[in-house]
Amino acid sequence: MYSDRVLMQVRNLTVDYVGDHSVARAVNGIDFDIREGEAFGLAGESGCGKSTVAFALARLTRLPGLVSGGEVRLNGEDVLKFDKARLKAYRWNEVSFVFQSAMNALNPVIPVSEQIMDVIETHQPDLGAEGARKRAVELFDLVGIPSKRLDDYPHQFSGGMRQRICIAIALALQPRLIIMDEPTTALDVVVQRDIIEQIVELKGRLGFSVLFITHDLGLMIEFCDRIGVMYSGELVEVAPAETILTDPRHPYTRALGNSFPPLTGPRLRMEGIPGTPPDLRALPQGCRFAPRCPHAMDICRSVAPELRAYPELRSEAACHLLN
């Protein structure tokens, strides 16, 4: 369970991709909080900016990407203003990352033991080589891989085990927040379930928070406490996971929920979401979802709706229909 204490506060975060002749605003001034011990999900179609947000929070944005505004506060400190030394302490000690291609994130020519110890020795030099190895053994135990395999090379492990090793490396310094960008996308469902259940167990035991990104809304609803739905660089809804499917406020959230055929109930024809997201360099006036929205009104095509709180549902949404 999570508390109401906020771990990370994101305010008006704006990220641009700079081209030769144009600028695409991939993330347009979004606000959200990640609470202590919480799993917060970011959902949306490809290109909606969810990975861009994740990279910005870890200060990993590289050109042509540019964080052009906003604040990311961790216990009151603005992460976006960290200097090099503070950043080194921030990364991995406080926030770690499990990447989308985690299966290939390990160096194939170096034993995994060295890759785990590398992280520990870099950030906690006082532990020494022996201490780092001891910690690596503990981490292997933690993610359920026999520690006698510590000196094996990445290719000697299955995809699921490699993913567990990446999670072990992310846990190495007991960070407060782990950013997981599509951590199980390349895996089979049975392996995926094992890994997610293990993350749930570790999260309960160690109390870290998770920022979870996946295209699989079913998995996200099952795993996360709260979910933010992004569309075209903006948050359109932030709500408790259980209401995303049953009581969505925003038409886009509803359309996204209707894109996944259910495993039970009658076989019904479903329609998904017609059309495609707008080009970030040629955005429509007003609400960005209006051209695809079945309920669009005149006001939607002229005035962009603001994210407003609906306390009775513990949710926030940005839609004119709700006013």
Added chain:
Amino acid sequence: MSLAELEIPLKTKPVGEAPVIEMEAVDKEFILGGAFLNQTFLKALSGVSLQLYRGKALALVGESGSGKSTCARMLARAYEPTGGAIRFHGEDISQFKGQRLQRYRAEVQMVFQDPFGSLNPTQGIGYHLERPLRLHRPDLRGRAAIEAEMLSLLESVGLRPAADYLKRRPHELSGGQRQRVAIARALSVQPHVLLADEPTSMLDVSVRLGILNLLEDLKQQRQLAALYITHDIATARYFAEEAAVMYAGHIVEQGPSQEITDNPRHPYTQLLIEAVPNPHRKMGVVPGRRATDIPLRTRSSRGCPFVSRCPKATSICSEAMPDPITVGPGHTARCHHV
């Protein structure tokens, strides 16, 4: 759920209709290593039997490495079977040669997983449709007839205005649009059988349903016999009337797709369905790990391939694999304990 949604009629298998294409007890071995007398073989498929009917889809469901794609490639005659037979309208396809084989290549078409790799990036969309039409459609004479056919194909897969797409190149299209081009190309030669190998798994969630609905409409209109390969059992249930669950080269359970998901009988199917993310429950911590590697089957392997992971396994399971046992109307499972 809005009113616009219509219930998909559940069509039962027509009584007495002959399958368009069928695999009968097909085995496939690949050489794993060794030379001459000490060669070892991987049994990729063991006694796989399945039938595809006009206007119906069969979903093949299973983990990576279970042999799903091998089945499709055997049906497309990219691989020759080691044992058993594949029959197209009753004829053994291994006997096809020359002109008959060329016709077969048109009659059975594939749609691949990766629409980014299956189209030639240096050629326009028109090229991808024109070539199969020139090679396999002698009935279309002259430039104008081919052009008209290309436009109608693009229209039929929902790419409008079609003339606009003809000149574009693959990189100008989104993943969903490219997959539509790949489908149009498959349809251009008027196939009887469509083999769709994970056609939506590389696509964005919001366009997956569009592609599945398109395949559903085309299947109905053109009375295609479809094989739908997927690891996503929920879309299998959505698109296909029948489903077959594969594990380590064996079909372990087969039947109407709704019956398979509502009432799975084989322990492997039960495991698979339990593992599917379910937004209507909250993730709990379940002790014990269930995932292990799929065992490699060789010539000396005996018994049920699932025995090492099965909670119901007894001594008989490691000795013999049972034949399909009927557990419901049109529903079979290969398990000693059903």
